Amino acid sequence: MKINDLFDAVIVCNLDRRPDRLQGITHQLETLQITWRRWPAIDHINTDMTAIYCNVMNLINRLFYCQWRGYKQVLLLDDDCEFVNNFYDKFDEVWQHIPDDWDTVSFGDHLISATPITNKIQKINQSYGGHATAFKMSCLPILFEGYKGQDFADLELNAMSNDLNRYVIEPGLVGQGSYESDLIGGIRPNLYNLWQ
Numbered sequence: 001m002k003i004n005d006l007f008d009a010v011i012v013c014n015l016d017r018r019p020d021r022l023q024g025i026t027h028q029l030e031t032l033q034i035t036w037r038r039w040p041a042i043d044h045i046n047t048d049m050t051a052i053y054c055n056v057m058n059l060i061n062r063l064f065y066c067q068w069r070g071y072k073q074v075l076l077l078d079d080d081c082e083f084v085n086n087f088y089d090k091f092d093e094v095w096q097h098i099p100d101d102w103d104t105v106s107f108g109d110h111l112i113s114a115t116p117i118t119n120k121i122q123k124i125n126q127s128y129g130g131h132a133t134a135f136k137m138s139c140l141p142i143l144f145e146g147y148k149g150q151d152f153a154d155l156e157l158n159a160m161s162n163d164l165n166r167y168v169i170e171p172g173l174v175g176q177g178s179y180e181s182d183l184i185g186g187i188r189p190n191l192y193n194l195w196q
Helices: 019-031 051-069 087-095 137-146 153-158
Strands: 009-014 037-040 073-078 081-083 104-106 110-116 121-128 132-136 166-169 174-176
Touching (some): 009 019, 009 051, 019 081, 037 051, 121 153, 132 137, 137 153
Parallel strands (some): 009 037, 009 073, 104 166
Antiparallel strands (some): 073 132, 081 174, 104 132, 110 121, 121 166
């Protein structure tokens, strides 16, 4: 199964001032034959907005767009994603075991607290990362109520875990690339447990 067979849209968030990241994610998605669109990210520089607020708004704006388009399920990516080798072989092996009641599925997170479902799927209580997350549009009322813009989007999502069925593929299929972070500075090491 290809990604575009499963999701109505794949949307990548990218700042205008980060063509390096756009080039990297473009190469990967073209190699995987994934049809996608770029979402121009809101930039906090030279505004009164914080980077954290813009992080949340960049997620919410994509979700609003997907709702407006009438999509049922979508995959939202950050532009610093890194896909594992043999992605589709591993994806095909694991996706069939994702419970049907999923609201969100992370393709790789750093887990803080989770409940095992299978040897490669866990139900998330707390995590961070969220660089490649699938959303069902049916859970939007919970998301729109829960996001406040007071913390990073992935951390605010943790507060909604009791109301959502959040699953993660673990070890992950997508990690965080080694780029300079626009949110907290410095080169971010890939802390994810990735499928080798």
